Amino acid sequence: MGEMPRSFEKELAYTPEIARETADLYKRVAHVMPEIEWAVHAPYIAAINKLKKEKNAVILAHNYMTPEIFHCVSDFRGDSLQLAREAAATDAKVIVQAGVHFMAETSKILSPDKTVLIPDTRAGCSLAASITGADVRLLKQKYPGLPVVTYVNTSADVKAESDVCCTSSNAVAVVEDIAREFGVDTVIMTPDEYLALNVAKQTKIKIIAWKGHCEVHERFTAQEIRDYREANPGVVVLAHPECPPEVVAEADFAGSTSAMIGYVGKHHPKRVVMVTECSMSDNVAAEHPEVEFIKPCNLCPHMKRITLPQLLHSLETMTYEVTVDPAIAERAKAAVERMLAVKMPVVAKAA
Numbered sequence: 001m002g003e004m005p006r007s008f009e010k011e012l013a014y015t016p017e018i019a020r021e022t023a024d025l026y027k028r029v030a031h032v033m034p035e036i037e038w039a040v041h042a043p044y045i046a047a048i049n050k051l052k053k054e055k056n057a058v059i060l061a062h063n064y065m066t067p068e069i070f071h072c073v074s075d076f077r078g079d080s081l082q083l084a085r086e087a088a089a090t091d092a093k094v095i096v097q098a099g100v101h102f103m104a105e106t107s108k109i110l111s112p113d114k115t116v117l118i119p120d121t122r123a124g125c126s127l128a129a130s131i132t133g134a135d136v137r138l139l140k141q142k143y144p145g146l147p148v149v150t151y152v153n154t155s156a157d158v159k160a161e162s163d164v165c166c167t168s169s170n171a172v173a174v175v176e177d178i179a180r181e182f183g184v185d186t187v188i189m190t191p192d193e194y195l196a197l198n199v200a201k202q203t204k205i206k207i208i209a210w211k212g213h214c215e216v217h218e219r220f221t222a223q224e225i226r227d228y229r230e231a232n233p234g235v236v237v238l239a240h241p242e243c244p245p246e247v248v249a250e251a252d253f254a255g256s257t258s259a260m261i262g263y264v265g266k267h268h269p270k271r272v273v274m275v276t277e278c279s280m281s282d283n284v285a286a287e288h289p290e291v292e293f294i295k296p297c298n299l300c301p302h303m304k305r306i307t308l309p310q311l312l313h314s315l316e317t318m319t320y321e322v323t324v325d326p327a328i329a330e331r332a333k334a335a336v337e338r339m340l341a342v343k344m345p346v347v348a349k350a351a
């Protein structure tokens with residue numbers, strides 16, 4: 001898609017009325033946002049929240065959205081799987097995905113009768129772009145009889161060719177469950193090589209990994225983590241399993257975005273560094289002023305395509321609608337539902 005039309009970049013005024021109307025919302029982000037910045041966001045927030053009601057729409061915001069989206073216009077917040085579940089459960093007619101394209105596709109797969117919108121079709125993902133459905137078919141030809149476990153960060157086409165999906169929180173349980181079901185000791189995992197290597201450390205099942213990477217998490221290094229510890233004595237390091245294994249090995253805790261949020265909520269560490277996309281630290285910091293967040297800033301350029309002006313434009317024009325071929329959607333849904341049926345072991349972790 002080319003440049004977005006200029007008309008949606010209209011300037012909205014920060015009037016005393018808008019200030020009053022949005023005062024309570026500002027309290028949610030005041031810890032991480034100066035008032036001068038609020039004056040820019042507030043008119044959009046007021047307009048979006050009004051339009052959402054008129055159109056019977058909900059906004060699903062991923063943990064990597066910026067705080068003014070995450071805390072002030074979203075109806076549901078969380079990781080990609082939590083958002084898809086919410087999408088399936090909502091009574092709203094329209095779902096606006098404040099996240100990336102594969103998430104909108106997953107929402108559509110689980111809610112085929114709803115209109116699913118993504119405010120910018122360029123919001124992709126390096127993991128999802130690393131593999132196609134044809135690649136998965138070739139893998140199955142090369143390794144006949146082995147199940148394919150696919151991370152949710154993939155297109156509907158890839159999910160449709162896979163036996164089961166997984167998330168970063170349930171990957172170990174899914175790998176062990178599908179290996180048991182197929183009666184094999186090896187599984188294929190796509191597309192995240194680092195997630196696969198991190199899972200392999202926690203199970204006896206052998207894993208053949210696709211070599212896709214998240215362009216945000218692959219940039220962290222073990223040395224960087226050691227440097228954070230040296231510069232910030234006592235800091236607790238939380239890492240996402242999309243990071244390279246040597247980075248995860250340096251962390252105090254590794255888990256999905258939701259698991260990291262759970263860790264902060266349960267343990268209230270004095271100082272913490274979240275080794276993941278940087279908006280998440282702002283979103284969690286807004287709710288935990290008692291915790292000092294050390295913030296490395298690795299931004300996801302795809303997530304950052306979604307802004308308040310684009311959300312408003314999306315609702316005004318009902319664009320851009322996300323569709324999935326019903327035959328593909330049905331097979332992809334089977335892989336997602338097979339994952340949802342896997343029982344998670346009860347663990348004494350913070351998540």
Ligand code: SF4
Nearest residue numbers: 125126214215216300
């Ligand atoms: S943070 Fe990584 S995995 Fe998430 S959307 Fe961006 S590129 Fe994809």
